[in-house]
Amino acid sequence: MHLDPPVTMPHRHTHSADPRRPDGGHRALRIGFGGPVGSGKTATVAALCRTLRDRLSLAVVTNDIYTQEDAAFLRREAVLPPERITAVETGACPHTAIRDDISANLEAVEHLEQTLHPLDLILIESGGDNLTATFSRGLVDTQVFVIDVASGDDIPRKGGPGITTSDLLVINKTDLAPHVGADLDAMRADTRRQRKDLPFAFTSLTAPDGIRPVADWVTGCLDAWRAGAAG
């Protein structure tokens, strides 16, 4: 597993909102996780929580259309104490709630900030959507797009904003590549072509510590965020 290009610093860490809280403290870094249905967004968020929870103060917001299944899964797996996991039922296309009308998500994030202060990191998981779904920069500071090799090795070639402009692209389920005949070299070449110098990572969450490249990227983002917030 490696980050490609081998850097952990975010390339475009856009400080969309003032990191200072009204009380003079600093708010948590907000990271969005989007991508097609079943690509591994919840598994990625769960693995990040398990890896980072001992050294960071974390919270999660999940988005489902009609249910709270992702939040229920994270609570059942006890990746964080239940009060740190909030579900938003979008009731409509997932991208609406993360891009067009972000009010329910903003309310959830702000409630977590107030009740769990101080928080280092809030992970916001979108419902599964298509390749055009991206987060509003008014909701998240940086965003990760998760695709998987089993849904077709031509997905990076197809492009779309999640593939081309996300701050980190995760290409998950590499363990399934031999079973579905996915060509990882072709995916890597297409990804490089689409993303230029933006980072991406191949992951298998079934492997021990398979989340490592994403966890390293997240902590790099947090360091940059803190340096910016301190300035």
Ligand SMILES: Nc1nc2c(ncn2[C@@H]2O[C@H](COP(=O)(O)OP(=O)(O)OP(=O)(O)O)[C@@H](O)[C@H]2O)c(=O)[nH]1
């Ligand atoms: N083999 C394999 N399976 C994985 C991997 N990551 C996730 N999965 C499985 O893929 C399925 C879907 O994963 P989720 O994390 O629920 O996917 P999601 O993107 O959150 O799905 P939605 O919320 O429905 O959009 C689950 O059965 C996971 O256990 C992986 O790296 N390898």
